[in-house]
Amino acid sequence: MKQALYMEMDRGEALRQAMLAVRKGGTLSILGVYGVMDKFPLGLLMNKGVTVRTAQQHGQAYVPRLLEHVQRGELTPAALAIHRFSLEDSPKGYHMFKHREDGCLRAVFVP
Secondary structure: OOOOOOOOOEOOHHHHHHHHHOOOOOEEEEEOOOOOEOOOOHHHHHHHOOEEEEEOOOHHHHHHHHHHHHHOOOOOHHHHOOEEEEHHHHHHHHHHHHOOHHHOOOEEEEO
16 A cells, blocks of 8 residues: 555665574664665564664765776776756656666766
């Protein structure tokens, strides 16, 4: 029902798999950006006595180093921009990105 109404929360399949895989008394480290997630199996973590550590990925620390690789021609970031949209088409682009339509993993908007 939530999918039909576009009300579903973040998809946490990878996180749920990690929760199943962590050993009893282990530590589950979650790095990334998560919003609200449906069906979060908190009881599983409680029963295993798992320690949970979280953080966001601090990508800004790596930007200067990555830019040096780009300037030397060792990296080509243009290869990541596989879906380009005009600003007028941004609603379509965001929809494609959100629903991973046509393999859209990155959406680039150009004026």
